[in-house]
Amino acid sequence: MTGLALAPRNTLWSRLRRRPGATLAMAAIAISVLVAIAAPLLALRDPFSGSAASLLPPLSPGHPLGTDHLGRDLWSQLVYGARVSLAVGILAAASAVLIGTAIGAIAGYVGGVLDNALMRLAEFFQTLPRFVLAIVTIAFFGSSVLHVIIVIAILSWPQTARLVRAGVITLRSAAFVEAARLGGKSDTAIVVREILPNVIAPIVVTGSLDVAAAILLEAGLGFFGLGDPNLVSWGGMLNQAQQYLRQAWWMSVFPGLAITVVVLAFNLLGDALNDALNPRLRDAP
Amino acid sequence: MTEPLLDVRDLRVSLRRSGREVSVVDGVSLAIAPGEFVGLVGESGCGKSMTAFGLVNLFPTPAAHLAGGTVTFHGGRRLDGLPPAAMRRIRGAEIGMVFQDPNTYLDPLLPIGHQIAEALREHDFAGDVDARVLELLTLMEIPDPALAVRRFPHELSGGQRQRALIAAALAMNPKLLIADEPTTALDVTIQAAILDLLRRLRRQLGIGVLLITHDLGVIAETCDRVYVMYAGRIVESNTTASLFATPRHPYSQGLIKATLRPDRREALFSIPGQVPSPDSPPAGCRFHPRCPIAIAKCMGQSPELVSYDSGSVACHRAHDPAARTTWSASAA
Amino acid sequence: MNASVIAAHDLQHVFAMRTGLFARRPLYALDGVSLDLGRNETIALVGESGSGKTTLGRLLVGLQTPSRGQVTYRGQDLAALRGEAWRAFRRAAQVVFQDPAASLNPRRSVASAVATGLEGHLGLRGTALYTRVDELLENVGMPPAQYRDRLPHELSGGQRQRVAIARAIAVDPEVLIADEPVSALDVSVRAHILRLLQRLQHERGLACLLITHDLGVARAIADRVVVLYLGRIVEQGPAETLLDRPRHPYTRSLLDASPRPDPARAREPQAPRGEIPSAVNRPTGCHFHPRCPHAVDRCREETPNLRSFDDGRLAACHRAEEL
Numbered sequence: 001m002t003g004l005a006l007a008p009r010n011t012l013w014s015r016l017r018r019r020p021g022a023t024l025a026m027a028a029i030a031i032s033v034l035v036a037i038a039a040p041l042l043a044l045r046d047p048f049s050g051s052a053a054s055l056l057p058p059l060s061p062g063h064p065l066g067t068d069h070l071g072r073d074l075w076s077q078l079v080y081g082a083r084v085s086l087a088v089g090i091l092a093a094a095s096a097v098l099i100g101t102a103i104g105a106i107a108g109y110v111g112g113v114l115d116n117a118l119m120r121l122a123e124f125f126q127t128l129p130r131f132v133l134a135i136v137t138i139a140f141f142g143s144s145v146l147h148v149i150i151v152i153a154i155l156s157w158p159q160t161a162r163l164v165r166a167g168v169i170t171l172r173s174a175a176f177v178e179a180a181r182l183g184g185k186s187d188t189a190i191v192v193r194e195i196l197p198n199v200i201a202p203i204v205v206t207g208s209l210d211v212a213a214a215i216l217l218e219a220g221l222g223f224f225g226l227g228d229p230n231l232v233s234w235g236g237m238l239n240q241a242q243q244y245l246r247q248a249w250w251m252s253v254f255p256g257l258a259i260t261v262v263v264l265a266f267n268l269l270g271d272a273l274n275d276a277l278n279p280r281l282r283d284a285p
Numbered sequence: 286m287t288e289p290l291l292d293v294r295d296l297r298v299s300l301r302r303s304g305r306e307v308s309v310v311d312g313v314s315l316a317i318a319p320g321e322f323v324g325l326v327g328e329s330g331c332g333k334s335m336t337a338f339g340l341v342n343l344f345p346t347p348a349a350h351l352a353g354g355t356v357t358f359h360g361g362r363r364l365d366g367l368p369p370a371a372m373r374r375i376r377g378a379e380i381g382m383v384f385q386d387p388n389t390y391l392d393p394l395l396p397i398g399h400q401i402a403e404a405l406r407e408h409d410f411a412g413d414v415d416a417r418v419l420e421l422l423t424l425m426e427i428p429d430p431a432l433a434v435r436r437f438p439h440e441l442s443g444g445q446r447q448r449a450l451i452a453a454a455l456a457m458n459p460k461l462l463i464a465d466e467p468t469t470a471l472d473v474t475i476q477a478a479i480l481d482l483l484r485r486l487r488r489q490l491g492i493g494v495l496l497i498t499h500d501l502g503v504i505a506e507t508c509d510r511v512y513v514m515y516a517g518r519i520v521e522s523n524t525t526a527s528l529f530a531t532p533r534h535p536y537s538q539g540l541i542k543a544t545l546r547p548d549r550r551e552a553l554f555s556i557p558g559q560v561p562s563p564d565s566p567p568a569g570c571r572f573h574p575r576c577p578i579a580i581a582k583c584m585g586q587s588p589e590l591v592s593y594d595s596g597s598v599a600c601h602r603a604h605d606p607a608a609r610t611t612w613s614a615s616a617a
Numbered sequence: 618m619n620a621s622v623i624a625a626h627d628l629q630h631v632f633a634m635r636t637g638l639f640a641r642r643p644l645y646a647l648d649g650v651s652l653d654l655g656r657n658e659t660i661a662l663v664g665e666s667g668s669g670k671t672t673l674g675r676l677l678v679g680l681q682t683p684s685r686g687q688v689t690y691r692g693q694d695l696a697a698l699r700g701e702a703w704r705a706f707r708r709a710a711q712v713v714f715q716d717p718a719a720s721l722n723p724r725r726s727v728a729s730a731v732a733t734g735l736e737g738h739l740g741l742r743g744t745a746l747y748t749r750v751d752e753l754l755e756n757v758g759m760p761p762a763q764y765r766d767r768l769p770h771e772l773s774g775g776q777r778q779r780v781a782i783a784r785a786i787a788v789d790p791e792v793l794i795a796d797e798p799v800s801a802l803d804v805s806v807r808a809h810i811l812r813l814l815q816r817l818q819h820e821r822g823l824a825c826l827l828i829t830h831d832l833g834v835a836r837a838i839a840d841r842v843v844v845l846y847l848g849r850i851v852e853q854g855p856a857e858t859l860l861d862r863p864r865h866p867y868t869r870s871l872l873d874a875s876p877r878p879d880p881a882r883a884r885e886p887q888a889p890r891g892e893i894p895s896a897v898n899r900p901t902g903c904h905f906h907p908r909c910p911h912a913v914d915r916c917r918e919e920t921p922n923l924r925s926f927d928d929g930r931l932a933a934c935h936r937a938e939e940l
């Protein structure tokens with residue numbers, strides 16, 4: 001009770017930086033986000049415009065990563081593909097987190113029958129085969145980035161909902177929550193302002209893992225040719241590369257590498273956040 | 286004294302803080318004989334807990350570390366500088382510990398019996414773990430121990446929760462028990478029962494106890510000898526009887542006066558001011574900003590711990606008769 | 618005595634305790650408790666852990682609904698209060714919780730903790746809110762400029778409890794339930810907090826229920842003492858006489874167990890005999906009989922009623938006169 005004023009600076013940031021994996025992951029994510037934002041500047045030419053120079057290997061003049069079967073510049077495709085992958089990943093994860101947080105908070109705070117119903121619903125969504133359902137939906141409603149985002153979000157919220165619910169249940173009878181109740185605070189204010197800030201840890205962690213899962217799912221859809229046909233995506237690039245595995249390894253290796261690095265980075269960040277936000281580990285020697 | 290169970294000389298503990306070393310335990314010496322019940326008392330922030338952590342070289346924060354002194358345990362073994370694995374073995378079996386703020390040690394999602402069993406397994410308890418858990422819960426006088434094993438922390442009252450944790454600490458029958466505020470959050474009867482229990486363990490098993498508390502009432506009931514600590518230093522030590530009969534240090538006198546008594550109504554007294562932060566301890570006698578009888582010398586020169594009769598005291602005015610009733614005029 | 622502000626009438630509260638995977642048994646946390654709390658009065662509610670002190674406090678402020686019996690606020694049954702009347706009560710009865718660390722949101726500043734009720738009940742915003750928060754912090758001895766923006770972990774235990782007290786008195790309550798307000802604190806800080814409570818109680822004419830297991834604390838500031846044992850009141854009366862000459866053997870054993878700075882008293886065994894019975898398995902007759910040194914056959918069979926004595930005390934013991 002006395003020690004805390006003297007405690008060393010122990011912010012989330014400083015705790016994250018102490019983990020080498022996290023630093024690397026954050027660097028990788030920062031770079032890919034920058035690349036996605038600066039795509040028009042970094043791209044060497046229009047990613048869609050083909051040329052006669054098809055299947056050029058990497059390090060060809062003007063085509064650092066080579067070209068594909070239609071003579072399109074791979075580097076430019078990769079750079080524009082980052083936009084789709086990251087946008088889908090981040091937007092889908094953000095929607096999943098929002099839905100999951102809202103449902104989890106309501107279920108946990110209200111409890112009873114509603115809690116039961118909502119958790120059954122979460123279970124139902126969790127048992128659905130994600131990929132199959134995504135394929136069916138896209139096949140049915142047509143393929144667009146928006147659809148992909150919506151499908152992924154709908155499939156991913158239960159994880160967050162469960163964690164938020166568990167956190168809310170432990171906190172709803174905490175003394176500081178009861179104090180807020182005695183202070184005349186409304187239930188909404190109590191959940192939003194008193195409880196949720198204290199369950200931010202699981203939200204952030206699953207959010208970051210969701211991004212990775214969403215990117216992977218989007219790439220998978222693209223790979224099966226179910227991506228948005230009007231956009232370049234890493235998955236879509238892999239789809240095209242299938243037929244040229246022997247002639248042009250670079251067509252598959254670069255998008256594959258990009259997906260791997262970004263997915264891994266978000267997973268690593270999720271793990272590191274999990275450790276860093278865990279109060280039990282926080283002060284561990 | 287016979288060969289002490291624990292002999293601590295000039296113990297120093299420092300905290301690293303924004304690149305600076307801050308001394309929180311500043312040359313503490315104390316000894317515990319086998320089977321002796323020794324108290325360490327002082328307000329919170331005086332460094333009592335840091336002293337306890339220092340004895341077993343286990344700190345709650347990586348910023349804290351031993352900065353000097355020797356700790357000799359039973360059989361002449363030096364504990365300071367012992368490799369972590371060897372230290373862990375001693376900590377588990379030979380030195381039991383009950384630390385302050387046990388609530389952070391309880392997992393809200395596990396039944397308490399499970400958590401005590403975990404403590405036993407961690408120290409490789411050879412025997413029937415379940416039976417031992419039951420025995421410990423019974424020893425701690427937790428009602429319906431057989432049922433309590435399966436209860437979750439939130440289903441127990443505050444006192445029952447604390448008792449479960451003390452059970453875990455006493456699980457391995459240690460030679461020395463370091464108990465840091467073990468009863469502070471307990472109600473009086475449980476406190477009395479735990480103190481009875483500690484006295485009994487001491488009598489039956491010859492276990493030595495270092496009892497850390499801020500409550501002189503608790504010290505009076507249990508300890509053979511007392512060390513009074515202020516701002517990282519020992520300011521007075523004596524047998525319990527002599528300390529209460531004739532406290533020499535103004536700080537000891539203030540602590541005794543601040544203790545609430547159920548048997549008579551007294552004006553609420555507290556020592557003015559507060560324990561200084563270890564970042565900037567006052568020069569000279571560290572107690573001087575709060576001491577009503579401080580003289581010029583106190584601000585410049587740090588008083589040495591001087592022995593007399595059965596005890597020792599660190600105060601420039603210890604032998605001045607006026608210093609016997611430091612707080613009588615300023616009672617408020 | 619003053620007119621009562623808040624009163625408990627024959628309260629019973631039962632929890633369902635898990636005794637097996639599916640089995641549940643009733644746990645009587647409170648049983649037949651009646652109590653009056655008047656303006657400008659401090660009652661100390663004492664008893665061992667699990668005796669139902671916190672539960673009684675929670676029922677009195679409506680954080681829980683009794684299984685049986687009623688709580689009345691200015692004569693009105695809490696269960697019948699609706700809308701505005703309920704909000705008025707909620708504002709009138711405030712609590713200072715046992716653990717100052719748990720009762721403050723770790724992520725919100727001192728100022729926003731103190732502002733809780735000012736926003737929620739009084740609808741204060743902006744400058745009016747800030748001014749009031751600063752006044753309250755000043756009032757509990759925490760210079761606002763220094764402490765307003767701190768987070769709970771940047772405070773000492775005593776300071777946290779001051780913040781909790783400021784939050785409770787912010788809405789000008791009539792009733793203050795302080796659940797072990799100083800037991801998590803240092804001896805030397807206790808006096809500060811108790812003096813603060815005492816001053817606020819006098820200044821505002823609060824009806825104060827001080828829950829404590831420390832008879833020294835009760836002695837220091839209570840007018841009346843109520844002793845609870847396994848959910849029942851066993852003795853009640855003016856602080857002085859009750860603590861000087863306890864009538865109930867349980868009160869006496871509590872006194873014996875209380876430490877005092879007096880080594881001469883030390884070596885007698887202080888703990889009352891036997892285990893605290895579980896509230897699931899309460900002994901028959903007088904609940905205290907398995908631990909009572911004076912128990913006779915009658916105690917095992919017949920539950921003693923709470924009887925009044927001419928010194929203004931109530932005690933529930935068959936042998937209260939002889940002992």
Ligand SMILES: Nc1ncnc2c1ncn2[C@@H]1O[C@H](COP(=O)(O)OP(=O)(O)OP(=O)(O)O)[C@@H](O)[C@H]1O
Binds near residue numbers: 440
């Ligand atoms: N939510 C609950 N579910 C089940 N049992 C409970 C619950 N809350 C309290 N109890 C039980 O009710 C009884 C009274 O508990 P209460 O918290 O009122 O005791 P107390 O006198 O305040 O104790 P302490 O001094 O330890 O705080 C205890 O036996 C306790 O185990």
Ligand SMILES: Nc1ncnc2c1ncn2[C@@H]1O[C@H](COP(=O)(O)OP(=O)(O)O)[C@@H](O)[C@H]1O
Binds near residue numbers: 309
């Ligand atoms: N975990 C910690 N991190 C930083 N400083 C600490 C920690 N624990 C204690 N301290 C500091 O060390 C000093 C001594 O504290 P402590 O030994 O806990 O005192 P006591 O046990 O007497 O209350 C205090 O100034 C306190 O602020």
Ligand code: SF4
Binds near residue numbers: 580602
């Ligand atoms: S040395 Fe001086 S300041 Fe320190 S306790 Fe003694 S009289 Fe007081």
Ligand code: SF4
Binds near residue numbers: 934
């Ligand atoms: S009624 Fe009997 S058992 Fe109960 S307190 Fe009185 S003497 Fe003891």
Ligand SMILES: [Mg+2]
Binds near residue numbers: 335385
């Ligand atoms: Mg301590």
Ligand SMILES: [Mg+2]
Binds near residue numbers: 443671672796
């Ligand atoms: Mg309680």
